[in-house]
Amino acid sequence: MNVEIANLTRRFGRNQAVAGVDLEAGPGVLGLLGPNGAGKTSLLRIMATVIPPSSGTMRLLGRDPGVHEPRREIRRRLGYLPQALGYYPGFTVVEFVEYFALLKDMPSARVPAAVAEAVERVDLGAKAKAKLRTLSGGMLRRVGIAQAIVNNPELLLLDEPTAGLDPEQRVQFRALLRDLGQHATVVVSTHLVEDVGAACTEVALMDAGRVVFRGTPADLAALGTDRDTGDAPLERGYTAALARARAGSAGSRS
Amino acid sequence: MTSEDMNWTEPGSPSDVDLYRVWTGVAAEVWRRRPGPAERLAARLLRSPGLARALVTTPSLLLGWVIATVVVLAAGAAATRSTGTPWVALFAPAVAGAGIAYAYGPGIDPTWELSQTMAVSDRMVLLVRALAVFGLNAAAGLAATAASGAAAAVTFGWLVPMTAVCALALAAATVSRSANVGVAAGMSGWAITVLSSRVASGQFTAAVTRAALVIPYLIVAAGCAAIAAYATRIPRGTPR
Numbered sequence: 205m206n207v208e209i210a211n212l213t214r215r216f217g218r219n220q221a222v223a224g225v226d227l228e229a230g231p232g233v234l235g236l237l238g239p240n241g242a243g244k245t246s247l248l249r250i251m252a253t254v255i256p257p258s259s260g261t262m263r264l265l266g267r268d269p270g271v272h273e274p275r276r277e278i279r280r281r282l283g284y285l286p287q288a289l290g291y292y293p294g295f296t297v298v299e300f301v302e303y304f305a306l307l308k309d310m311p312s313a314r315v316p317a318a319v320a321e322a323v324e325r326v327d328l329g330a331k332a333k334a335k336l337r338t339l340s341g342g343m344l345r346r347v348g349i350a351q352a353i354v355n356n357p358e359l360l361l362l363d364e365p366t367a368g369l370d371p372e373q374r375v376q377f378r379a380l381l382r383d384l385g386q387h388a389t390v391v392v393s394t395h396l397v398e399d400v401g402a403a404c405t406e407v408a409l410m411d412a413g414r415v416v417f418r419g420t421p422a423d424l425a426a427l428g429t430d431r432d433t434g435d436a437p438l439e440r441g442y443t444a445a446l447a448r449a450r451a452g453s454a455g456s457r458s
Numbered sequence: 459m460t461s462e463d464m465n466w467t468e469p470g471s472p473s474d475v476d477l478y479r480v481w482t483g484v485a486a487e488v489w490r491r492r493p494g495p496a497e498r499l500a501a502r503l504l505r506s507p508g509l510a511r512a513l514v515t516t517p518s519l520l521l522g523w524v525i526a527t528v529v530v531l532a533a534g535a536a537a538t539r540s541t542g543t544p545w546v547a548l549f550a551p552a553v554a555g556a557g558i559a560y561a562y563g564p565g566i567d568p569t570w571e572l573s574q575t576m577a578v579s580d581r582m583v584l585l586v587r588a589l590a591v592f593g594l595n596a597a598a599g600l601a602a603t604a605a606s607g608a609a610a611a612v613t614f615g616w617l618v619p620m621t622a623v624c625a626l627a628l629a630a631a632t633v634s635r636s637a638n639v640g641v642a643a644g645m646s647g648w649a650i651t652v653l654s655s656r657v658a659s660g661q662f663t664a665a666v667t668r669a670a671l672v673i674p675y676l677i678v679a680a681g682c683a684a685i686a687a688y689a690t691r692i693p694r695g696t697p698r
Contacts, residue, residue, distance in 0.1 A: 252575045279577040290568025292515070298489045303515070304569075306508035309577035312501075320486035324478075332489050351572070 205230050205266075206359050206389035207251065212260035213413075214246050221246035222257070223413030233385035235404035235421070236393040237442060243413040244393040245287055248361050251391065252284040265358055280309050283357030287364050287393075289348040293337035297328055297347055300336060304351040322354040325380060327373075341368040349377070353384065360390045366399055378403040397438040401425075409445050416449030508578040509586055516587045517566060518557035519594065527553055527595065531602035538606035546606050547666045548652060550599035551620035555627035555644025557595055559637045561587040566637045581690045584632075592624055615666035622675040623648045625682035632689040 207229040214222040222243045236244045249255050250262070253269050265281055267274035291300060301322055305315045323332050326346040331339065336347065345368045352360060366374045381403040384390050394400065400407055401421045409417035409424070417424060421438060427448070428440025493501070494514070501510035517523065530553055534545040560566055562584045567573060573580045596617060603616075623644045631640025648665075655664035655671070665671065 249571075254571055254574045276577050276579075279575055282575060284572065284575045286571045289572070290570065292568060299491060302491060303511055304572065304576065306511045307573065307576035307578045309506075309508060312507040315507075316486040316490040317482060320482045320489055323489075324482055324485065329485060332485070 206264065207391070208261075208263040209251075210261045212247070212250065212262055213258045214243075214250055214255065215258045216246075220413050222250065224260070225410075225413070225415055227408065227415060227418075229389050229391065229406070231385065231387060231389055232405040233381050233390040233392060233403055235400035235407045236391055236410060237395075237397065237400060237407055238410035239446070242410040244410050245363055246413075247410070248284075248363050248391065248393050249286075251359075252282065252286075252361050253279060254284075254286075276309075278359070280355065281358040282308075283352035283355065283360040283362075285348045285352045285362045285365055287367075289344065291336045291344060291347065293335065295336050296333050297323060297336065297339070297350070298332050300347055301350045301354050305354045308355045310355055318354050318356070322350040325353065326350045327376060342370055342373055345369055346373070346377075349380075353380075356388075358388050360384060360388050362390065363393045364395070365392060366394065366396060374399065375402075397436065397442055401436075401438045409442065409449075411446055411449050414449075417445040504586065506578060508576075509582065512578065512583045513586055513590055516561055516591065518560040518591050519587070523557065523560075524594070527557065527598055531598055532605075535602045535606035538603075544603070544606070544663050544666070546599065546602045547616040547663065550595065550602070550616050551623040552645050552648050554592060554595035554599070554620050555623040555648065556641045557591045558588055558624040559627040559631040559640025559644060561591050561628070584690060588624075588628060592621075595624075596620065615663075618672050618675045618679075619648070619651070619666055622679040622682070625679040625686070629682035629685040629689070632686045 205228050207227060209225055209227040212222055212225045212227075213220065225243075225247060227247075236247070238244050246255070250257050251264065253264075253275055256270070262269060264278045267278050269275045269278050292303075295303065298319055301319045302315055305318055306312065310318060320332075323329055326349050328343065328346055328350065331343060336344065339347065345365065349362070349365055352362065366377060369377060378399060381390055381392065385403075385405060392399070392404065404421055407417070407419060407421055407424050408415050417427075424441040424445060425437035426441065428437060428442070428444040430444075493507075493510070497510050497514045500513050501507045504510055504513070513519070530549055531546055534549040537543070537545040562580070570580070573583070599616065599620070600614075626647050627640040627644030629640075630643030631637050634640070652662070652665045655668065656662050658664065659668065661667070
């Protein structure tokens with residue numbers, strides 16, 4: 205298992221962002237669904253070693269991220285796309301991707317080929333030498349994806365990766381996700397259930413800091429067969445799973 | 459051109475030629491960035507190409523900033539020669555403090571969150587950048603004071619207060635996560651020190667020449683360095 209999380213919590217002051225998450229994931233694409241404020245981004249940031257958990261245990265790629273040297277090894281094998289990707293406006297696409305390849309400790313001899321491959325995989329070859337300040341929002345998102353995959357990561361964490369992509373780019377991106385998921389554990393946080401249906405092998409639905417559903421996209425769709433809220437089977441399953449989880453937690457409170 | 463477009467072979471070409479691989483190999487050569495001599499030297503000294511790249515992208519080590527620093531110190535040297543007041547000694551700590559505050563940080567680096575997930579730690583990047591900015595400013599300041607013909611006590615006297623001002627600016631920048639707050643703290647701290655020393659002794663140069671101030675400067679520097687180290691500490695590990 206590349207991700208082993210048990211009873212993980214994260215608190216920001218009085219707000220419990222992650223409230224006892226258990227999650228295991230091996231190679232494949234895991235879609236992390238949930239409404240705003242469900243805790244998806246906090247969970248991804250913990251897995252990306254940006255913030256530590258408040259309690260619980262976590263092992264990534266068989267290593268403990270709480271210890272310096274294993275954490276460094278995890279980071280060498282990690283790809284992360286934050287929700288809000290900052291960038292250096294004066295860097296070109298290639299310079300930006302190369303910068304993060306070097307910070308990921310890739311051997312410098314391997315960097316140019318890895319950068320070229322990552323840039324081509326996100327279909328930005330024609331803009332390779334363009335300054336980031338000249339790119340559209342969708343292109344910047346693809347630059348972010350390129351830096352995340354440049355080290356051929358074993359664990360890839362993507363927070364809202366399709367935000368800003370046009371429909372054609374989203375279709376290409378889903379194909380890329382499926383390809384990456386052959387060998388790596390890809391965790392994708394998204395609001396777009398169609399992305400989950402097209403690219404994910406598994407789904408975890410979060411609400412109020414907890415994972416309230418775990419299964420395949422087909423399992424999720426099956427939950428909504430008797431509902432009429434939503435335009436697509438997965439949307440109906442999504443609302444059904446959320447309603448069931450909320451009814452359950454309301455029942456346990458009363 | 460996408461990878462799908464490139465995954466074909468020309469009719470009549472050897473079937474084992476992967477044109478996509480060929481293309482990315484060509485692209486890698488065409489797009490390859492040749493590091494400059496400073497970056498190559500830094501990579502050799504630091505034994506890390508990533509750290510070297512991070513160093514040469516330091517905002518306060520970019521050419522424009524370095525030129526501005528040299529201009530300010532040269533103006534100070536010229537003013538010292540014409541007025542006799544050691545302006546370089548008074549400018550140098552403030553200029554260095556601003557440079558240190560802009561070395562690195564969440565308020566400066568747009569990729570701060572991403573940088574925190576890198577194998578080359580952001581703390582190491584900060585340390586290397588801060589030392590490089592300090593070294594460059596110290597060298598430029600020494601050259602300017604030597605050119606201004608100031609007395610030996612003044613020439614070296616500002617190095618200790620410069621250390622304290624830099625540490626104060628760095629601590630304020632890292633705690634507040636804002637380079638501008640760091641600059642404001644460093645400059646106002648230094649201005650208060652210079653003016654209060656002048657009021658106490660009647661001399662403009664007292665802040666850099668009084669031996670009694672060396673220990674307080676060092677205490678401030680050590681305290682602020684500890685605060686910066688705490689503010690940039692690596693998050694504690696997974697609780698067991």
